[in-house]
Amino acid sequence: MKKALYLLMLLSTVQISVKAQAQSKLDQDRAAIRALGGFYKVTFDYAETFSPDTAYRNHPQYHSWGYEWAAVEEDSPKKIVIQHLLVVGDSTVIKHWREDWVYEEPTLLNFDQSSTWKKGTIKPAEAKGRWVQKVFQVDDSPRYESIGTWVHADGKHFWQSECDSPLPRREFTKRSDYNVLRRGNRICLTPNGWMFEQDNQKIIRSAGNDKLLVREKGYEEFTKTDEAKFAFAKGWWQKQQPYWTAVRQVWDEVYAQNTTVKLKGKVDGKLLYERLFDLADQSAKEKWDVQKSKTEARKLINNYLITNA
Template sequence: MKRIISILILCVVVTGASAQSKLDQDRAAIKSLAGYYKVTFNYAETFAADTAYKFHPRYHSWGYEWATIVEDSPKKIAIQHLLVVGDSTVIKHWREDWVYEQPTMLQYDKDNTWKKVTLKPAEVKGRWVQKVYQVDDSPRYESIGTWVHVDGRHEWQSKTDSPLPRREFTKRNDYNVLARGNRIYLTPQGWMYEQDNNKVVRSASGDKVIAQEKGYEEFTKVDEAKFAYAKKWWAGQQGYWADARKAWDDIFAKSPSIKLAGKKDGKLLYEQLFDLADKSEKEKWSSDKNKVETIKVINTYVNAS
């Protein structure tokens, strides 16, 4: 009997250590997405069932981006991306939050509307939700997947719906949902974000795919020295944006659905919040004032129900 008990205890210990090791591997992979990068963006439409469809030009761009960790807890890692233009211009770019075994997700529908869905325990066990936010910290898309570490490879895959990508949302109105196939994997030089996307027309009668697209966003490590000005700029801005994230969290927590409006008084939401960030830095607002002023602005753009 003692021998059986000892074996059972050993199995529990080994299983626990293995699970912890996997979680540690996941966390290490996610944290390695942070760093100093040159990013190249390459997209091309590859197939359309309608032979009359006219393929749009391929998209190519590049830039320098600093991805910095702004929150690091055992089951959540938040990474803020900052776009660097020249030696004296920084743009707060997108943010990605990674949350372990999160039971709910914001699911994109259409027309700038997201709905909260509840996942089953089996759907979240051992898996990470990647929550991608726009430059003003409003939602973009969320998706769930499992990090895999095998044969020296570290990768994560998911599928989800999102609004039109930034490269097209001001240029096209022939589709209204991007059905994303996401694959993130680490490389010796940094990491790759590979996509297999469907451009979808979503209506009351269902979904119609008008074209398929292949995308590669390659993050290649570069010299940290290029980002000296970005570090100085972010040091003055990060306090406000930490409070803005808390303001958004309050809205997300109590809202089963969120719909974002376009321009108000001639400005988009990100323009209003960028103005607040500059004003907060200049006038040295308190955290409470940051949150109050931020929620006041957000509420004019967000229809939360």
């Protein structure tokens, strides 16, 4: 009897210990993700490295930089939303990309090709303890989603994954020799911010077959900078934020209702992000409420959407 009681107490202690360790790991994960938010100077560096085609000539290296505010918009136990805002000069702000981090998410929206994404499922055993990073375009339309495990060891904190995505904005209007970017993503916290390192493959996808055009190395370094540079951005975002919250809610409806999402290119000579940006300015000027913003955004998004294609 005493032996059975002892074993029961030992089992209970082990279970409590495992649960505490898991909770501690989750807390570390959340702290690492929240650390991505802040005020940064960002440098963008990309270089093509190797092609299996000996006749291929690498494109010129790409370098750019700017100031970016990564604003934490939502911080709940298993979801963290970070909106990036690009600051140009003293009075220009561009709503940049957005990243949603979701813990043990059961689905992924996978990029196929030709502005088409298809929903897939993640087995519970594969989702356990892992985070899906959902990355969205400037207009909150899909870009890519991938799953990975945050690792905390030897004072380092990093997360990595692999997934397919559309061409990067720096190339999608300039190139047509490939149609899928297979991204090898690695996010690592640094003493002064964080590094977004990429090992990419530029893929030619046709009839279900993939052909490697060229590999690419990328570094986006986020270095903490003076918050005072973002005073105008804070005021600008305060006026724009309600509208973009409504836009996100409309997109959430789209993602929930469709297994395949396909977007048109230009409609009447304009891309979706151009029209949504115009609508954002109108919303701020006329002080629309959330319902008005959702109604107008929904009409616009539906005009560019080919659902369950």
